[in-house]
Amino acid sequence: MPEAAQRELTFLAAITAALKEEMARDAAVMVLGEDVAVGGPFGATRGLAEEFGTARVVNTPISEGAVMGVAVGAAVLGRRPVVEIMFIDFITLAMDQLVNQAAKLHYMSGGQLRVPLVVRTQCGATGSYAAQHSQCLEAWFLHVPGVKVVMPATPADARGLLKAAIRDDNPVLFIEQRGLYWSKGAVEEGEAGIVPLGRAAIRRGGEDVTVVALASMVSEALSAAGQLAEEGISAEVIDPRSLHPLDLETIAESVKKTHRLLIVHEAVAQGGVGAEVAMQAQLAAFNYLDAPVRRLGAPFTPVPYSPVLERGYVPNAAAIVATVQQLMRE
Amino acid sequence: MPEAAQRELTFLAAITAALKEEMARDAAVMVLGEDVAVGGPFGATRGLAEEFGTARVVNTPISEGAVMGVAVGAAVLGRRPVVEIMFIDFITLAMDQLVNQAAKLHYMSGGQLRVPLVVRTQCGATGSYAAQHSQCLEAWFLHVPGVKVVMPATPADARGLLKAAIRDDNPVLFIEQRGLYWSKGAVEEGEAGIVPLGRAAIRRGGEDVTVVALASMVSEALSAAGQLAEEGISAEVIDPRSLHPLDLETIAESVKKTHRLLIVHEAVAQGGVGAEVAMQAQLAAFNYLDAPVRRLGAPFTPVPYSPVLERGYVPNAAAIVATVQQLMRE
Amino acid sequence: MAAKSQLDGGTAQALLETMWTIRLFEERVTELCGTNEIPGLTHVGIGQEAVAAGTCSVLRRDDYVYGSHRCHAPAIAKGADLGRLMAELAGRSGGYCAGKGGSMHIVAAEVGFLSGTGVVGGTLPLAVGSALVCRDHGRGQVVMVFFGDGAAQAGLFHESLNLASLWELPVIFVCENNGYAEFTPLSAHTKVERLASHATTYAIPCRTVDGNDVGAVRQAAAEAVETARGGGGPGFLECLTYRLRGHYVGDPAKYRELSEVGEWKKKDPLQRFLEVVARHALLTAEEVEAVERQARERVEAAAQTALASPPPTIDQTESHVYA
Amino acid sequence: MAAKSQLDGGTAQALLETMWTIRLFEERVTELCGTNEIPGLTHVGIGQEAVAAGTCSVLRRDDYVYGSHRCHAPAIAKGADLGRLMAELAGRSGGYCAGKGGSMHIVAAEVGFLSGTGVVGGTLPLAVGSALVCRDHGRGQVVMVFFGDGAAQAGLFHESLNLASLWELPVIFVCENNGYAEFTPLSAHTKVERLASHATTYAIPCRTVDGNDVGAVRQAAAEAVETARGGGGPGFLECLTYRLRGHYVGDPAKYRELSEVGEWKKKDPLQRFLEVVARHALLTAEEVEAVERQARERVEAAAQTALASPPPTIDQTESHVYA
Ligand SMILES: Cc1ncc(C[n+]2csc(CCOP(=O)(O)OP(=O)(O)O)c2C)c(N)n1
């Protein structure tokens, strides 16, 4: 097999590439959202309208609820819509159509209808966008049967998972962390770069503690792992990539080896994905655990505006180091 | 102190009583929702319009989103609105106003505004109401800083917690499980019956295992505990009553005594409250645990319509017994 | 009533068949609710049959229909199999949705009935989305979506009208204005008396018609469908009608004056159409009787099919969550 | 332009003061964004000052105002303290919201500015709810809510109009129709050209006015406010205007023709009002100059106050989550 070609891309460019490739491959794929035909606020959809026309790259009014429903109504007739919700904070306006219609139609129809739908959205507290443009809400959707949830941490996964999501026959919530948009990484080209949903990536091997980190927390965890290594603590860093389906096996295997688990995400800790991963992991590996499962997330507050507060709000490598140190003492 | 008077009331009548009493006590309290002035579909607000007039008991159109916002706009000017969302499934249409506005205004305004708001809604899979009239979604709101979440299991708590919720200066989501509406119980009258948010109730003392059960699962847990007692397994049953704030202390104390924990709720297990309680409890009592924390919830599917499937879908005493037996073997 | 010339005998027979079928089906449903063979929250539209019958009579098989929570009538009018429909209501494995959907979630994909909804207004945007696909198919297909007067105060309604208008989609909004949302009259929900005026705001051609006059409904629908098929964009039909029964099966409906119900009973769409048929001699008395009898037989057969179908088995609970 | 008779010297001076203050404040904000003293997503409304200045000039101190994401102007026009406002934008502890809110979440409760919003359309229902309380207070208070043309396609907008109409509440909807939602023109969002026509559907008295003519805006607002104060129910004002800058500070706004921007520059509301003031000799040249100078001084003082205010301390993060 010839070696797959690689390019250095930003996360954003990887998203654009995935959209372009899938639109070229499958005429059923279409994009809908506010200003998507002019590239959107971050340029993720730049160039698509020029290439595929505005019948397939559809600007929408500010009507998140109905637009989500439009995508569902198109999906049941065979389209593969990729809807953009500009900030995940605004998905609050589309919850009915996503949760009550998209997620349930396959089931409620006894399998007659399918909803191959991707909801692309971005999240995260960065740049002082304040309380209504900064939330991380992925945890809600783990609780919604019928929806899959994906959260890539690298440009390669952004492309690979988005392509997989578009080809999936179910509603997939594809969450991009805004802080990662301009990060760069090698991206494999072609079909080889597709990343199937439900497979975690071990970002760094380790022996003493398992750190499961989501999206932008992966790089924080890696830098924490570097610091911890200097203290002689060997941390294994796992990026689950997809939250539902979740690759529990990889996490549990790691915990059985390290006997300690920390989950890190930017979302507020309470009610977050950390609790769910902890629940599943302690069930799978209880007898191997030498310490309670710990989690690290934002404090239980809305996202503050002031840069000083925002910086303190988002978990970082230092906090991970401190939590792991505590965990090692337990 | 004279003994508090008691009445035997249904859960529904207890709700009505709490609303009446608080409306009589405080002219700022008002009720809004679809058909509330004619009692609503289950009669929870019956008689209120006659007693307090339609300026305080306000029928609304089918506009859940705006009505939630109306309540917020009234609350910031000193009203204490109790909004009824007929089925929690429809709260999906009001998530923006609840999560982005109600929950955050106190914080975003640096404390200038307060939102003393109660959202009453009902939930649960019973009577084959099907996938869009049966969900249990309480877990979402544990993840929303600024909101409190209450889920009573008895008529006494329905009244006592609702009165406390109405007097609280924050948005409180008050979730009633439809299956409990016609259950009866003794209800204390007057101020003594108020139940402060954040205090769990131990419904049955036990030594071998702690069962934390929510809402309608409390009676299932009690009947399971009865059966388990015959096998010589002594189960302590805890009803947290309020999910945020959560009375972790009572739960942790119990686990330290019993060394085993099961959490039961009707909501689908994944991403549910069980995970959060498990997370907090294992952190607080890791060294006391003799077995992994277990949870029991509905399977990860939309709620099926057919009575046969619905019956199988909702966790019950038998499933609790089986899970505890398994837990005791671990 | 539309002039006789609009209706030939064949059309009259088809309309009568549909109306009788819906009426008898829903009466049978009501009985089966009474005996608990049909569980759940069931909304029948007895008294409103002319709306679904009239509108759907101008649709092609490859057109699509969405309903509201009160969706048996449009499903039947679009050609759904009565046995599978009844079996679904009874929560049986032979139901369209294998017993997982129920009364508010009927899907009969084989005949283009794409779904009802438990959320008021919930199918409006779906219809717009499906119409977008129909437009692109270029085969003249249209989408029709039914909703009540209560849905017209929901944000999704307005967003959906705007999108349909903006994108000029082949979707026909059919408002079954029965004057009530649950237990309160339209006047408690909005000051807008003619809901069709919302369509006017969006420059969507609209008509308010006597929804108990099946001929008038059919004619108005025919115009809207013709426009939509020809690429002329959406249409809006407000059908003034009345539900002769409660909001859901079991609702005693005490919130309405008996005199009001009495007035509307006189306007029963089925009786009115029978009179028209007789007056204009569109069908013979024997033909009319045969239509009713056959409808009754088909409904009864459907009930038998439904009750003979086994309930789903527990192992079915977890199938169809993901495709 | 409203007839001279409508405006006396005092009123002209007050309007000019407000407009200059808003303009200079937002220019200073733009500078401070450039030097990163103001972080985040900041929307200025340079070119739209006549809307907030004209409408709010007829409000009482005990009236209430809600803004959109572009909310500095109405906050200033309602009397917010410039220093606390600027400090909030700079994320300082002395800001109205102690640095927790930011540009889109201004609250100045002391003067009745109840909040902006980051969610387009998000404050519309809040305004309706506050108006319900005002109605019951019976003191003739009114609520005014500002929103853009883009918000008029949001479901919350329609639900809010219906509620205000149904309950006859003292709320005035002020649509700042600047022709764009982010990067796309109104025509890409709706076929409804006159957004005021939505109000007509709900029988809400409405006016479309030249939003760059502060006198016209003031006069139309005065009428709506008078009606609302007197118990006559809601009003709707569509103000046709234009933002001379990008959507947010930093947006190069390449999606608009330079010629279009040039045309609107000629209609700059501040310049136009200065001409009116001069033409009708409402103020002397010295008075006019003094207004500008004082506004400049106040804005500069506000900037200094803001920059002198310390940032919040980390221990503040967890306060004000619950009351
Ligand atoms: C979003 C939402 N809110 C409330 C309900 C509860 N509900 C069911 S039917 C109904 C009234 C609907 O009235 P209308 O749209 O006129 O339809 P009709 O029942 O008259 O056919 C209501 C409020 C619901 N199903 N969905």
Ligand SMILES: Cc1ncc(C[n+]2csc(CCOP(=O)(O)OP(=O)(O)O)c2C)c(N)n1
């Ligand atoms: C619900 C929602 N959707 C999308 C956005 C992103 N957004 C911010 S401002 C804006 C355009 C708003 O246009 P308009 O209402 O005309 O106000 P203007 O910016 O012109 O003042 C959009 C789409 C948002 N903030 N909220």
Ligand SMILES: [Mg+2]
């Ligand atoms: Mg109705």
Ligand SMILES: [Mg+2]
């Ligand atoms: Mg605009």
